[in-house]
Amino acid sequence: MSDTLPLTEVSDAVDAQLAQQISQISGVAQVTIGGQQKPAVRIQIDPAKLVVKGLSLEDVRSVISITTVDSPKGNIDGGTRSFTIYANDQLPESKDWNDVIVAYRNGGPLRIRDIGEAVTGPEDVKQAAGPTASAACSSSSTSNQVPTSSTTVDKIKAQLPRLVAAIPPAIHIGIMSDRTQTSAPRSKTSSSRCY
Numbered sequence: 389m390s391d392t393l394p395l396t397e398v399s400d401a402v403d404a405q406l407a408q409q410i411s412q413i414s415g416v417a418q419v420t421i422g423g424q425q426k427p428a429v430r431i432q433i434d435p436a437k438l439v440v441k442g443l444s445l446e447d448v449r450s451v452i453s454i455t456t457v458d459s460p461k462g463n464i465d466g467g468t469r470s471f472t473i474y475a476n477d478q479l480p481e482s483k484d485w486n487d488v489i490v491a492y493r494n495g496g497p498l499r500i501r502d503i504g505e506a507v508t509g510p511e512d513v514k515q516a517a518g519p520t521a522s523a524a525c526s527s528s529s530t531s532n533q534v535p536t537s538s539t540t541v542d543k544i545k546a547q548l549p550r551l552v553a554a555i556p557p558a559i560h561i562g563i564m565s566d567r568t569q570t571s572a573p574r575s576k577t578s579s580s581r582c583y
Contacts, residue, residue, distance in 0.1 A: 392558045396427040396510055401555045409551050415540030425510035429482050433504035441493055441503060448503070451490045455479065482506040541566055 403421055411419045433448055461473045479485050485506030489497040500506055545563070552561045 391560075393556065394510075395423075395425045397556075398559055399424045399426065401559055405555050406551055406561070409547070409554065410544060413540070413543050413547060415543060425512065427480075427508060428511040429480070429485055429506055429508055431485060431500060431504060431506045437503040441491070441498055443491060443498075443503065448490050448500075451488065455488055482508040 399421070403424060407419045407421055410416060431448075431452065433445065435445075438444065438448070456478055463473060464471045479488070483506075486499065486501040488500050490500060490503065491498045548561065548563075555561070
């Protein structure tokens, strides 16, 4: 969790750094991320402004769909070699989308910002996720020499200071629960959740 970073950045750090490192610890079979929120750009159009400019939502949609095409732009052929010209022209930031030209009116360009606004936010705005991301770590093996779940969890706990140092300091990491600390007999598959 973080008091200053958006959930999308916390989610990205947990997925790209924390989960990857935990999955490499001996005895960890799988790491899953809960409450993950990937970033997305939403274009919010004002219908009244569309009518004034003589546009429809379909006009805007068609421009948006060709603006985000990520494909080869051509090729260079030589006597012995051929090269594909490839440029990524996708727009990951909302500020870039606001400058996209959707039409021309009265001899000038009509941009997204003239009929609405592009905003950055989480992919799923309806998900009731708090500002935390959790990783559930399960240890299991098919061999008879199975390391106990508590041994694997102990390895994860021992690595936490190194893992915390690898992510932005604004993200707070701690142990949310440890299901190996129960009085019930331990199974071959158990888990610990970190966030």
